[in-house]
Amino acid sequence: MNETLLRELIPAVTGVLVRRGADFATAEDAVQEALIRALATWPGNPPADPKGWLITVAWRKFLDTTRTESSRQAREALVAAEPAPGPADDTADTLPLYFLCAHPSLTPASAVALTLRAVGGLTTRQIAEAYLVPEATMAQRISRAKRTVSGVRFDEPGDLATVLRVLYLVFNEGYSGEVDLADEAIRLTRQVTSMTDDEEASGLLALMLLHHARRAARTTPDGALVPLAEQDRSRWDTGLIAEGVTILQAGLARDRLGEYQAQAAIAALHADAQAADETDWMQIVEWYDELDRLTDNPVVRLNRAVAVGEADGAQAGLAALEQVDPVVPRRTAVEAYLRERSGELALAARLYGDAARAASNLAERDHLTRQAARLHHVLRD
Amino acid sequence: MAKYLLLKHYRGGPAPVVDIDPIDRWTPTEIGAHVQYMRDWAAKLEGTGEYVDGQALSPEGMFVRYDGEGRPPVTDGPFAETKDLIAGWMVIDVETYERAVELAGELSAAPGPDGKPIYEWLEVRPFLTAAPTVTE
Numbered sequence: 001m002n003e004t005l006l007r008e009l010i011p012a013v014t015g016v017l018v019r020r021g022a023d024f025a026t027a028e029d030a031v032q033e034a035l036i037r038a039l040a041t042w043p044g045n046p047p048a049d050p051k052g053w054l055i056t057v058a059w060r061k062f063l064d065t066t067r068t069e070s071s072r073q074a075r076e077a078l079v080a081a082e083p084a085p086g087p088a089d090d091t092a093d094t095l096p097l098y099f100l101c102a103h104p105s106l107t108p109a110s111a112v113a114l115t116l117r118a119v120g121g122l123t124t125r126q127i128a129e130a131y132l133v134p135e136a137t138m139a140q141r142i143s144r145a146k147r148t149v150s151g152v153r154f155d156e157p158g159d160l161a162t163v164l165r166v167l168y169l170v171f172n173e174g175y176s177g178e179v180d181l182a183d184e185a186i187r188l189t190r191q192v193t194s195m196t197d198d199e200e201a202s203g204l205l206a207l208m209l210l211h212h213a214r215r216a217a218r219t220t221p222d223g224a225l226v227p228l229a230e231q232d233r234s235r236w237d238t239g240l241i242a243e244g245v246t247i248l249q250a251g252l253a254r255d256r257l258g259e260y261q262a263q264a265a266i267a268a269l270h271a272d273a274q275a276a277d278e279t280d281w282m283q284i285v286e287w288y289d290e291l292d293r294l295t296d297n298p299v300v301r302l303n304r305a306v307a308v309g310e311a312d313g314a315q316a317g318l319a320a321l322e323q324v325d326p327v328v329p330r331r332t333a334v335e336a337y338l339r340e341r342s343g344e345l346a347l348a349a350r351l352y353g354d355a356a357r358a359a360s361n362l363a364e365r366d367h368l369t370r371q372a373a374r375l376h377h378v379l380r381d
Numbered sequence: 382m383a384k385y386l387l388l389k390h391y392r393g394g395p396a397p398v399v400d401i402d403p404i405d406r407w408t409p410t411e412i413g414a415h416v417q418y419m420r421d422w423a424a425k426l427e428g429t430g431e432y433v434d435g436q437a438l439s440p441e442g443m444f445v446r447y448d449g450e451g452r453p454p455v456t457d458g459p460f461a462e463t464k465d466l467i468a469g470w471m472v473i474d475v476e477t478y479e480r481a482v483e484l485a486g487e488l489s490a491a492p493g494p495d496g497k498p499i500y501e502w503l504e505v506r507p508f509l510t511a512a513p514t515v516t517e
Contacts, residue, residue, distance in 0.1 A: 107476050108476070109382040109476055110430075113430075131382065131474070132384070132433075132474075133430075133432075133433050133474050134432070134433065134434075136427060137427060137430050137431070137432050137433065137474070138430065140427060140428055140429065140430040141429075141430025142430075144429065144430055171514060171515075172513045172514050172515050173510075173511065173513060174511065175511050182514060207515070211514055211515055225512060228517065263515070266517060267517070270517070303517055306517075359509070360507070360509060360510055361509050361510045361511060361512045361513070362509045362510075362511075362512070363511075363512040364512055365509065
């Protein structure tokens with residue numbers, strides 16, 4: 001059994017312990033210890049029933065901990081407790097853990113850290129590495145998050161939307177070290193879609209797959225950003241695209257549109273174009289209109305202005321950009337692009353320079369700096 | 382989360398708001414209290430899961446540059462009168478910009494002579510992040 005398959009079992013095992021009466025924080029620690037033991041011993045001596053093995057070992061760890069920490073009576077009460085005759089399927093054990101780790105009382109960063117550890121089964125060190133903080137800091141963030149949700153009832157109905165938001169954040173942000181966060185987000189989102197029947201959950205999975213399909217084409221070997229229009233489309237993963245489109249279409253057919261489905265639809269239209277100039281920008285603008293109705297997000301209006309510029313020309317794009325709040329990040333970069341398309345090269349060069357100085361990430365800053373430099377050269381010649 | 386650098390300067394930045402003797406004229410107790418305040422502040426941030434790094438720098442440094450193929454690097458300085466001199470830094474990882482400002486404000490209240498806050502100006506600079514995956 002490989003490590004990923006092993007980690008699939010983690011949330012269900014923790015769920016079983018909690019259902020038996022363990023408190024979440026201690027149960028989660030016990031399962032981590034069982035996981036570490038499994039990684040050490042299973043390669044040479046694999047158990048017949050991996051999940052049963054993990055439950056047994058984690059439960060024993062849990063009892064050891066409470067033995068040292070709590071009173072004798074409390075321990076005896078726990079030992080005496082028969083496993084609750086709850087449902088035996090994994091969903092009933094697993095899904096509540098997702099809800100707990102994305103509980104609305106947690107800040108986004110805490111929910112991300114707790115989800116990666118308690119649901120994803122990553123170690124604190126791996127999570128710390130992915131977010132470039134010391135392990136001690138990440139350990140504190142996780143234990144604070146556990147304290148925050150300690151009063152939440154495990155069987156309390158949860159909000160799937162908060163779970164999806166956390167998984168989207170895992171996919172979209174963070175550095176990849178030993179663990180690939182995009183892969184991890186996809187794995188967890190797959191697990192959620194297998195346990196729920198929700199169009200937005202499958203929409204999010206489709207969105208991730210469609211963006212993940214472009215990964216190889218998105219950067220040069222030395223890490224520079226390659227804009228969508230310039231990507232080598234032969235390097236897009238057609239298998240992931242086909243899977244994403246199939247999942248998306250099944251969801252859209254049920255006519256319960258949400259923001260992840262709309263975003264995935266836009267990604268699917270890009271994926272559908274064999275070359276950048278074959279992109280169906282008219283349809284993309286319509287999807288941005290849908291998305292705007294669903295989210296009221298200024299970033300959507302910014303991206304819509306780009307699409308309008310492609311569909312109806314730079315002047316139309318600039319007119320659409322007028323509606324976007326000047327403080328929205330990347331607005332200057334979009335204006336620079338549209339100004340260049342409308343032939344205002346000197347203004348575009350200056351705006352690219354401004355946008356580079358305001359960029360919040362290194363790859364984008366370098367990309368914008370190169371755009372400014374390219375135009376300055378054109379203007380000199 | 383976003384990372385911020387909190388820079389302490391020996392010199393440079395806006396004019397001080399209170400007139401304070403250089404630290405080498407303080408009493409040992411005052412210096413001790415100042416250092417302890419910063420340690421406590423860092424320890425508190427470790428506890429909240431927001432601490433990344435903290436280092437102090439010697440004021441004695443020099444400038445170094447490449448001097449062509451096969452030649453040793455050229456050094457210059459140290460310069461006693463450099464306008465801007467960095468004393469050290471803290472790196473924090475926080476949920477919002479407002480939180481970064483709040484924490485910098487706390488650190489700036491470190492005590493000086495007579496245990497009173499020194500109202501030190503701290504420079505707050507955001508880190509550039511990793512590029513997001515979804516941009517369209």
